[in-house]
Amino acid sequence: MKENILFGTDGWRGIIAKDFTFSGVESCAEGVARYHIAQNLHNQPLVIGYDTRFASKEFAEHAANTIARNNIKVLLCENTTPTPVVSNAIVDFKASGGIIITASHNPYNWNGFKYRTSYGGSPDNNEIRTIENFINSESFSNNLENHSDTNGNLQKQIEHINPFTPYFKKINALLKIEDIKNTKMNISVDSMHGAGSGYIKKILKGGSIKINEIRSLLNPNFPNMYNPEPINHNLIPLKKSISKHKSSVGLAFDGDADRLGIIDSNNNYVTTLQTFALLAYYLLEIRQLKGPIVKSLTTSNMMWKLGEKYGVDVIETPVGFKNIVPEMIQHDALIGGEESGGFAFKGHIPERDGIISGLFILDLMIKTKKSIPELIENLFSIVGPHYFDRWDIPISKKDQSKTIEIAKNLNPKRLIGKNVIKIDHLDGVRFTLEDGSWVAMRFSGTEPLIRIYSETTNQNNLTMLLYECAKLLEIVD
Structure with missing residues (x-):
């Protein structure tokens, strides 16, 4: 049984060949196509772009073929293209959405699959869950291998575009x-x-x-x-x-x-x-x-x-x-x-x-x-003065559940000698101190990391506050 594909903070990402594969890209693209058909968006084109990573162009072409196979017109960027330029093209070409093959800031051996809506922005959580359901649905995953271009018309459905011109026009308007x-x-x-x-x-x-x-x-x-x-x-x-x-x-x-x-x-x-x-x-x-x-x-x-x-x-x-x-x-x-x-x-x-x-x-x-x-x-x-830093600490999957449990139960009364006046769990956990300083801890949605963020009004307190929170999580000595 294949492992379900789930979107993180921004799309699906994985290590190339280990997690991120042509089969996975095909499943994602097929899921997007099914979503567009279900939402009656299939009569509008879908833009596809890609970055400079290993095999990004080939992954993008594979996604384009999968979308075209569903009789949805594809506007495929002719060269590597920044994500915002692809997103702008979605709006300019009046497309129903877009796919971008990129892992953004992740290390070189990662790649990713981002989906964008008709307004060029990230989908909301409800849209993401719906697309994930289509991607992971057994009703079509078993038939992907047999889903071929029997009519030989795929390339008629794919048009190459240069998205720079509309982007330059938008910049001049701004x-x-x-x-x-x-x-x-x-x-x-x-x-x-x-x-x-x-x-x-x-x-x-x-x-x-x-x-x-x-x-x-x-x-x-x-x-x-x-x-x-x-x-x-x-x-x-x-x-x-x-x-x-x-x-x-x-x-x-x-x-x-x-x-x-x-x-x-x-x-x-x-x-x-x-x-x-x-x-x-x-x-x-x-x-x-x-x-x-x-x-x-x-x-x-x-x-x-x-x-x-x-x-x-x-x-x-x-x-x-x-x-x-x-x-x-x-x-x-x-x-x-x-x-x-x-x-x-x-x-x-x-x-x-x-x-x-x-x-x-x-x-x-x-x-x-x-x-x-x-x-x-x-x-x-x-x-007033404000100083910020972030620590990124690698964490294995086996240690994540333990760290999550520790974070959920943290209830410090004081940090760096100052009273904690507020604790919230909007995303991870965040502590606000009496002088307005704050520190937050959450797991990355794109990499196997726990991130600790802090902002203080006194630069000398910044590293101390980050360190005290890392100690609370039992991830430093």
């Missing part, structure tokens, strides 16, 4: 791209060998801005890094580029370019919580836009303070864009974001977009004539 192109700014860009390679250069070509791009060659091994995630320890080459070229800022994208990482001109890593707050400040203060902020529980308390200052609601959700997207749509939110470095914006698809996030940061710097360190200093003058 901001004045000429303002960025014509600045004298010197920037460094780290594409981390992923699907975002060349995009910033292509978008800003023909202007006076100088772009120094590194790790732009497509390489499925993602060499010299554990995984293509734009966080501090993976961005040493970007820091070297900033020093070499005297860049004003460094922008980095993960494997499918739906996340943004930033290194400032002093070679300091800008936390994703600071980036989220800067983007919200940019929209609310510089662009003078209004609308609610949607944040996952592991993002910053700065969002509550910005919401209060600018008179907008702040809505908190569990981790994952599948939880953020419904709230963004329901409340017509201005911005949605999560700690991973993924941010979505009103007027665009309700989907993380590292590329447009990076362009907004450049526009913020140009409009204010401030560097990133100056912008953070200005931000802290409004909301």
Whole structure:
């Protein structure tokens, strides 16, 4: 009996050849096709894209054949494509949904299968469960081997598309791209060998801005890094580029370019919580836009303070864009974001977009004539200082149930010498301290890790708080 395929925080992921196989991709694609037929969506096309990982193109073509076999038209991206660009194509081509073969920020030996809805965003939990039921249904899984292209018409159902043109058009609708192109700014860009390679250069070509791009060659091994995630320890080459070229800022994208990482001109890593707050400040203060902020529980308390200052609601959700997207749509939110470095914006698809996030940061710097360190200093003058870190601790399947049980029963009265004033279980467990600091613990929905997150108003307390919680979970000495 085959093991059921289940979607995590964002789709189904697994180690290539061990867990993630052509058979599994076929089951997922067949399940999506059956779902679209059941929802009467099969008369509209379905977009399929893929990243730079090993065999992603072949997995995407296999998924395309499976969808086409069900008499559903497929719009297949002609080259490796960032996730937000695929999502934008879904809306632009009036498709019924989309499939993206990518494992995003996971290590090189992983791949994944993401599904996107007709509005380009992540499906909600009810949609996910329904699709999973189709994928794992015995009623069709036993017949997959016999489901062949008897009429030889598959290729007539598959059309290759270039999704960059509509994406570029959307970018120009969201901001004045000429303002960025014509600045004298010197920037460094780290594409981390992923699907975002060349995009910033292509978008800003023909202007006076100088772009120094590194790790732009497509390489499925993602060499010299554990995984293509734009966080501090993976961005040493970007820091070297900033020093070499005297860049004003460094922008980095993960494997499918739906996340943004930033290194400032002093070679300091800008936390994703600071980036989220800067983007919200940019929209609310510089662009003078209004609308609610949607944040996952592991993002910053700065969002509550910005919401209060600018008179907008702040809505908190569990981790994952599948939880953020419904709230963004329901409340017509201005911005949605999560700690991973993924941010979505009103007027665009309700989907993380590292590329447009990076362009907004450049526009913020140009409009204010401030560097990133100056912008953070200005931000802290409004909301007070906030410091953040995250620990990712590998954990085996056999230890997960024990750790989950420990976490559920934790009830500390004090941490780092301060009273715990609130405990909640919105997603994992989170402790709020009397000084406003917080620490949260949850299992990753994409990797075999337990993540411990913390934000404090005193930088000296940050590591101590993370360590005390790791000790409570009995995962450090």
